[in-house]
Amino acid sequence: MKRSTWVAAGVASVAVVGLLAWAFAPRPVEVEVATATQAPFRTTIDEDGKTRVRDRYVVSAPLAGQLLRMGLREGDRVEAGAVVAQIVPTLSPMLDERTLRDLQARLGIAQAQVERVKARVEGARIGLEQARSEATRTEQLASQGFVSLTKLEVTRLSAEAAQKELEAATQERHVANHEVEQARNALAAVRSPQQSGRGFALRAPVAGRVLRVAQVSETVVPLGTPLLELGDTARQEIVAELLTTDALRVQPGAAVLVERWGGTGSLQGQVRLIEPAGFTKVSALGVEEQRVRVLIDITSPPAQWAALGDGYRVGVRVVTLSLDQAVQVPVSAVFPLPAGDGNGDVAFGVFRLDGGRARLTPVKIGARNGSHAWVQQGLPVGATVIVYPPTAVRDGLRVKPRAV
Template sequence: MNWKRLTVWIGGLAVAALLLYLGFRPQPVWVDITEVSRGAVHQTVEEEGRTRVMHRYAISAPVPAHARRVAWEVGDAVQAGEVLVRLDPLLPQALDLRSERQAQARVEAAEAALATAGEEHQAARAGADFAAREQERLSRLGERGAVSRHDVDRAAAQARQAEATVAAARHRVNAARAELEAARLALAFAGQRDEETPEVIELQAPASGRVLARHFESARVVQPGEPILELADPQALEVEVEVLSADAVRIRPGMAVALQRWGGRDDLDGVVRRVEPSGFTKFSALGVEEQRVRVIVDFISDPADWAALGDAYRVNALFLLDSREDVLRAPISALFRDGDHWAVFVVSDGRVRLRRVERGLRGGGDVEILSGLEPGEAVVVHPDRDLSDGRRVRIRPAP
């Protein structure tokens, strides 16, 4: 037997077998990894909102009249009591007994509304004084470490909310006073004029602010209730956010809100004042029917920080629903379903090992890991569908 030839044949078969093995064995899969770490997990809801003035005043004609030219421009500043529009009343028509009594009843109702608004203002003022004293007390306790910083911040937010309630009550008093004046004018110009009835009606600003809208400029005849100007204080702003009803049930008054992408350099701080009790149907940009609820948010940042904002400006509201500090966390994209359990692929010695985990709070792209992982372990993010336990992998370099 030719041992040399046999050796060559055996060597050739070994090389062929090796090539076949190398050609058909599973190739390592490229994967992206990240390390499991400790940190905070925040569960949030983000929606687009818009600012709106809190107290809007509509200046309208109380009686049929000829309105003189309106010289005010949108954006002009006005002071409370300043004359905005002058009206020359048209010849009045005689009222029948029922209409006259209705006009008188309107005056009485306006007087009662003014009295009610005044009492509400006093009640709001008392609540604001109590909130201010509570904030001062907790601030002193916080300096000594007797209460947490969270309690101090919450007291400060409640004090600012109480002051906003006082401002709202004060504006309601102004609105009720203006309504009473309009009711009295309507009654005075009903039927025959007496000597005390003015020849010219001067509509005054019920509160200081700026002109938001002017419905016409040239002189013209106006009818009762026809709007002429709109006034508001552009610094008395709130944010209206439309959220999905499924998210609204988890939002509570007093919840912290971060107002982002409003045009300024830094985020603004806000707090939920009210979650409206009724929803409405809205179609998304893709034509999907959604049930949404309006959430009203108050600014608690320094007014100087958002002085550039005006009515109907766009902002993004980020609601902080829940938070966990210093917990073990991993990217949500690393988790997948393994039967009835959640699992991840852990990278070890060039291979992946399937590991079942128990998850907790989820939010902000991360998920709290209650069990199954240790800090520093590397897990695969966005695992490929073909990846399986024990598969060889190659780690893709970070960009």
């Protein structure tokens, strides 16, 4: 056989071996990748809530008598002091003495309520002064870079909440004075029914809208019968029922985003109170849950949510953690490490893309929300990580980003 034939056969053999090696060589695994970024980060507790008029006033009959037909209906606006109903006293002689004692007791209770509300007004005024002083100090520290902008926002919201508390206490004082006046007039009408004229005028304690009319037609009503409910729909709060385990992570003054309320954009809110007592509620799946009511004030301008009424359903997102800047990756890139692979409190890892290979990198996770995880240690900004890593991916495996 000629030498050229041997050379050709050898070249062909090498080519075949090369083709076989290339055909059976492991291919890089295609993966989806993302970049570690530094941006604002926050965690929230998402729950449904319901609006509620913060101050609801039930106007009841201050004396027994004949209630004249009322012309008010649900949704009507009334001014403070406007006549909402009229009652003609029709007292039985056997009940006169007892009714007098009842009305005298109601007058005493109303006068005691006035004194109690005065103390609340003074307490609210002191709280407002303290909140304003704290806000002033925080603004000075923020201008020098000693406190974060989040802390500054919380103190400002606390000052606004204290201002609203003072306004509510002042309004309650007006209502208490109105109750004293109504009790005195009712007592005078019983003592001298011949001087009461057509009837005893029942007046609105505050300006607002009629929420419910309990008695529409003319009828005889006993003492204390609820007649209608009044409330200012511009002063509303949101009641959200959180799991008690979630409520432990919420603090008064926490920021709240109000969504799915029917309007455009989100409304701003603030947690005012976490009720001290929880209750048992059965979920839609039949599971008993321990929940607690969280009261939220709407801090957005009232004109923005003027269409909201009493008892409307909304969605709330209570902010439990807010960072101005944080290194974060998609939460789908983070996975728990097997026992013994972590370093102390580092129990999570990511696959980092390095030179075409996947490198297992332990990281310390500070918190996670629905889309991103906050990486406290172990990963620099700009690093490329694998999201939704396939089961075939391991440390040192050749990978390549999947074309989008």
